[in-house]
Amino acid sequence: MVNSEGEEIETVAREGNLRHLTSEQIQEFLDERLSPEEEAPIQEHLSACPHCLAEVEAWNLVFSDLGSLEELEPSPAFSKEILSQLPDPAPWGARLRGWFGAGAARGAQVGHFPVEDLQDYLEGTVSAPRAARVTAHLSACEPCRIERKGWERLFGALTSLGRFAPAPGFAQRVMAGVRIPSPVPAPWVRAGNRVLGTVRGFLPQTRRGWAIVGGIASAPTISMAALGYLLFSRPLFTVGNVTTYLSWKASALFSSLFSSVASAMLDSVALFRAYSLLGTLAESPLLIGVGSLVFSLMSAAALWVLYRNLVATPSAERRYARARV
Amino acid sequence: MEVDYTTLEDKELAGMAAKGREMAFRELLSRYERPVFSLVYRMVRDRTLAEDLSQEAFIRAFNAIKSYKPRYKFSSWIFKIANNHTIDYLRKRKLDTVSIDGSPHARTSEEEAQTRLVVESHEEAPDRYVEAKELGGQIEEAIGMLRPEYRTAVLLRHVEGYTYEEIAEIMELPLGTVKTYLHRARAELKGLLTGVGS
Numbered sequence: 001m002v003n004s005e006g007e008e009i010e011t012v013a014r015e016g017n018l019r020h021l022t023s024e025q026i027q028e029f030l031d032e033r034l035s036p037e038e039e040a041p042i043q044e045h046l047s048a049c050p051h052c053l054a055e056v057e058a059w060n061l062v063f064s065d066l067g068s069l070e071e072l073e074p075s076p077a078f079s080k081e082i083l084s085q086l087p088d089p090a091p092w093g094a095r096l097r098g099w100f101g102a103g104a105a106r107g108a109q110v111g112h113f114p115v116e117d118l119q120d121y122l123e124g125t126v127s128a129p130r131a132a133r134v135t136a137h138l139s140a141c142e143p144c145r146i147e148r149k150g151w152e153r154l155f156g157a158l159t160s161l162g163r164f165a166p167a168p169g170f171a172q173r174v175m176a177g178v179r180i181p182s183p184v185p186a187p188w189v190r191a192g193n194r195v196l197g198t199v200r201g202f203l204p205q206t207r208r209g210w211a212i213v214g215g216i217a218s219a220p221t222i223s224m225a226a227l228g229y230l231l232f233s234r235p236l237f238t239v240g241n242v243t244t245y246l247s248w249k250a251s252a253l254f255s256s257l258f259s260s261v262a263s264a265m266l267d268s269v270a271l272f273r274a275y276s277l278l279g280t281l282a283e284s285p286l287l288i289g290v291g292s293l294v295f296s297l298m299s300a301a302a303l304w305v306l307y308r309n310l311v312a313t314p315s316a317e318r319r320y321a322r323a324r325v
Numbered sequence: 326m327e328v329d330y331t332t333l334e335d336k337e338l339a340g341m342a343a344k345g346r347e348m349a350f351r352e353l354l355s356r357y358e359r360p361v362f363s364l365v366y367r368m369v370r371d372r373t374l375a376e377d378l379s380q381e382a383f384i385r386a387f388n389a390i391k392s393y394k395p396r397y398k399f400s401s402w403i404f405k406i407a408n409n410h411t412i413d414y415l416r417k418r419k420l421d422t423v424s425i426d427g428s429p430h431a432r433t434s435e436e437e438a439q440t441r442l443v444v445e446s447h448e449e450a451p452d453r454y455v456e457a458k459e460l461g462g463q464i465e466e467a468i469g470m471l472r473p474e475y476r477t478a479v480l481l482r483h484v485e486g487y488t489y490e491e492i493a494e495i496m497e498l499p500l501g502t503v504k505t506y507l508h509r510a511r512a513e514l515k516g517l518l519t520g521v522g523s
Contacts, residue, residue, distance in 0.1 A: 116508045125489070154515050157464040158483035163363040164459060166376050170362070171354050175347075177384035181391070183345035 021045060021052045026059050032129045043128045046135075057136035112144050113137060115151075122151055211309040217302035225299070239288075247282050335399035343391045350387055357400065358383070361407045364480050368411045370460055370469050378414060382407035398491070405495045408477055415473050467517040475510035478503055 021029075021042060028034050029042050046053050113121075113134055120126045121134045138144050185193070204210045231237045281287045330338065330352040341349035361382065366375035386393075386406045393402055460469060468476055477496060481487045487495070493503045 115512060116504075119508055119511055150515060150519065151511075154511060154518060155483075157518070158479065158511075158514075161464065161468075161480075161484045163359045163484065164366050165359050166362040166379060167372075170358055170376060170380065171351065174354055174358075174380050174383045174387070175350065177380070178350060178387040180347050180350070181343060181345040 020049065021055065023055075023059070026052070026056055029129050030056065030059055030133060032127060034129070036128075039128045043132065046132055053132075053136055053139065056132055057140050060133045060136050112141060112147070115147070118144070118148060118151055122148070122155055207309045210305055214302050214306035214309060218299065218306055221295075221299035221302060224295075239285075243283070243285070243288060247279075250282065251279070336395045339390060339393050339395065339399050342387070343393070350390075353387075353399070353403075354383060357403050360400075360485060361403060363484065364404065364477070365407055365411050367460070367465070367468060367480055368408075368415070368473060368476055372459075378411050379407060382410045385410065397494070400485075401487075401491055401495050404481065404485070405497070408495060409497075412473055412477070463518060464514070467514050470517060471510055471513060475506050475513070478506040479510045479514070482507060 025042060029039065034042070046056060117126065117130070117134060121131055124131075126134065138148060204213055231242070232239075328341075328348075330341075330348050333341070333349075333352070335353065335356070338349045338353050342353065358379070362375060362379045365379045365382070366372065369375050369378065382403075386403050393399065460466070468479060471479065474496070478492055481492045481495060482489075489500055489503050489507075492507075493500045496503065498506075
């Protein structure tokens with residue numbers, strides 16, 4: 001069984017928020033020694049409990065009084081001794097300003113909160129204990145409430161500031177000056193570019209290199225051309241005769257060197273067909289024509305490279321274009 | 326597949342812009358042309374000049390989009406470029422419509438007054454009527470009388486809603502200096518507005 005007093009205590013304990021704060025809690029709170037987790041319920045309680053808020057204000061005055069305790073005055077000899085060791089004493093004007101400034105600062109501590117605190121309070125950027133102290137002070141100080149209204153008007157005016165739009169066509173003017181980066185190519189294009197880059201690495205990088213390559217490529221071409229001219233300038237050396245002769249000699253050489261392999265191949269139907277096809281192709285004038293064409297094109301390309309690098313001089317424009325690329 | 330650029334975040338848009346997507350540039354521009362222009366306009370108080378400076382700031386930023394680091398807010402980055410560009414301009418040209426007050430590091434009001442520099446305008450601005458209409462309010466005029474650094478801090482805080490830390494990052498200043506700037510700027514504004522009202 002619980003008595004009536006016990007029931008009351010239990011009710012207060014159940015409704016924890018209604019129980020008033022202890023003086024220790026208030027002091028720790030004002031001294032900003034609580035963690036945010038510990039501060040939160042106290043802050044919540046203060047917002048709903050005028051009694052505790054008044055307690056906070058009372059303790060706040062104690063804190064303010066402690067902060068405004070006058071400094072003890074040292075003996076004149078002490079100050080003189082210190083000042084005499086300073087290298088360059090400040091001018092009298094600056095010293096007076098310093099004294100007045102310090103006096104004003106002390107006055108601010110003794111009386112009202114500094115305007116910086118009030119600004120931060122209105123912006124919501126002060127810590128919860130500090131905010132509670134300012135709230136408590138404001139509830140008891142009429143001049144500070146008037147001061148607060150002035151600051152609130154300023155904050156309201158600043159918040160009402162809008163944005164301006166630039167003149168039409170602004171975006172177009174900006175975009176006209178923007179260099180759009182080249183789009184990133186697809187993966188397969190990048191892979192192709194890498195292969196091409198590797199191939200380019202093997203190619204000559206200078207005119208001299210190209211001349212050497214062109215010379216090497218064209219030397220056998222010129223030799224072959226000279227040989228062809230010598231052979232085909234004779235009356236019996238026609239294309240048909242030479243082709244027949246070469247195919248006969250090739251088949252004879254093939255059968256003499258690889259007779260055993262050839263016999264095995266002849267036993268195989270597929271290989272036999274392939275061999276027959278090769279034979280047909282070897283005797284085909286079309287194949288000979290295509291081969292000659294490819295050979296001629298390659299020779300022409302090699303000669304062109306030789307000409308470009310040894311005879312013709314690239315124009316300034318082409319050099320510039322190459323450098324730009 | 327068609328990309329809806331309006332739904333993308335700034336960082337995504339910046340990434341796409343760096344890859345050459347023109348529409349990403351345009352979307353970023355549409356998002357920040359008004360905030361950036363408003364800041365610069367209130368700094369120089371000249372519409373034509375503000376458009377030129379904003380335009381140059383955007384072009385400078387967009388042409389260097391590959392140097393943007395996504396760990397920072399894009400808005401902070403673009404404001405930093407625009408603010409630096411404007412402050413550089415004001416310092417170089419000693420803009421005649423701006424009152425350049427004393428050193429921000431002055432410890433007392435007397436020191437600040439001693440280092441104060443006010444150069445008055447003798448030129449007729451072409452958009453004077455529009456500017457007078459737009460910047461003619463009491464609070465706008467009071468802001469116009471602040472030193473440029475104070476003005477930037479106040480505008481970033483109260484018009485754009487940036488935190489102190491973000492303002493410190495944009496202005497490349499220590500956090501304590503930003504707080505000091507804001508306190509002093511608001512105290513000056515309050516004094517100016519009280520003077521106007523009385």
